[in-house]
Amino acid sequence: MNAQVLIDSIVRQVTVLIAQLATSGGIRAPLSHVANQVFLDLARELEEQGLSRKVSADMFGMALRAYIRKVRRLSEAETEKGRTLWQALLDFVRAEGLVTRERVLERFAADGELQVTALLHDLTESGLVFGSGSGKRAVYRVASDDELDRVAQLSDSSGADELAWVLVYREGPLAAARLGELLRRSPETTAQLIDRLVADGRVQVNADGTLSAREFVLPLGSPAGWEAAVFDHVQAMVQTICQRLQQASTDASPLPVGGSTYSFDVWPGHPLEAETKAQLAELRQRLGDLRQRVDEHNRAHGVMPTHEQVVTYVGQCILQRNSEGEADDEFAR
Known part of the structure; x- marks a missing residue:
């Protein structure tokens, strides 16, 4: 029962996030595919975790035959x-x-x-x-290709390169065709985008033709690439929670993985208001310095073929509360 309540609560929060992304900056992103995509991605992830189709169908409240038929219908054209x-x-x-x-x-x-x-x-x-x-x-x-380029200019797709970059970095090695699917771009447009990323040194083409990236860094306050930053934040949080849940279900030696959330009630004139609100900037500075030292060492000595990538995510938001402690912010629900 606790797991069901948690899932329902997370779905509500994710729905708020999707609605905000779909309308950010005055856009109206199409959402007609979301319900089917959620079902199909969930089905695939359950299979990846070793669950049989019969168990997965039962979790969706469906008969096995209907479940298989729906997965097949959404996965490929009949x-x-x-x-x-x-x-x-x-x-x-x-x-x-x-x-x-x-x-x-x-x-x-x-x-x-x-x-x-x-x-x-x-x-x-x-x-x-x-x-x-x-x-x-x-x-x-x-x-046409010319029209697609024009549409891209009119829709302000200046963050497309950064979004492709983070997808290659976090999910690579990626085939060019798979990157095009993730970006919902035509093969021609995807090829042009890859050429730009390779020319800029952001992405490398491997011997087998797949794409990889050694790093992903967006300067603080960059005017382009907020979509890539949001994806990177969300993926880091999800991977952290998933890894922590996996640790809890095994007897293996625990890794230094987890997260903590702290809330501070302050107001104008509070003696610790400035220090509290400065935590994000201070943590960014500290972690940025650490990353620079790690990068310098790796450039000087090389990166081992087998290594660990430690992902640390830091976030901070400020919610307006009234005297009864209720949220005034429409997104704090």
Whole structure:
């Protein structure tokens, strides 16, 4: 029961974060794919942890056959086995040149009108496909490379390089195709992005063609790359909690892994207000100095082929409270 309450509470917090990200800076990011993505990612992660499909289906409250069918439907297009429906739709519209929604629905009838329509909307919202008209007579065509570049400029995608960089650093080695999937970019746009990262020395191409990065550093206050910073923060927190949970379930020698949260009640004129609010800056300075010394040693002596990467995350927020201790901040719930 405690685990269920914890999961429900975390889902609520993550929902608040997703809603904030989806509307940050006045944007309206498409969310039609989120529910299916959460289900599929959860199913895959449960399988990675060694759970059978029967157990996973039971955890979702589904019959085994219905669970398998849903996983298969979301993983690949029923009309084109082995390929995601998103990619199959994009390739079909590209091949047709100009195609009506009626023709698309007819081609992908086995996948269901609701899902195909939602993905068409997602493709147009992402700028990969242009649409005109409404209903089944609406027409679609794939954006050209020049148009994609123009869309990128208009949507202020200045943080795309940094987001790709952190994905390669944290999840690499990555194949170029996989990076394109994570970024939701066309192969051509992904190739251009990789060329920039390699030219800047941020990313390296391995002998097998995969991509790796030796470091990921964003200067404090950088005008670009906030998306990459948010991803890095969230991944560090999630990995820390997961590793701590794994330690609790084994008898292995504990690693120096964990986290602590401290709250301080201060107000204007409080004798420790300034010291309390300065903790983030002081910790940044201390950890930045430590990283510089570690980097200098590693440059001088080389990095061992097998090594540990210690990830330390520091965060600080300030919540406005009233005299009864209730939150005035709309995100503190």
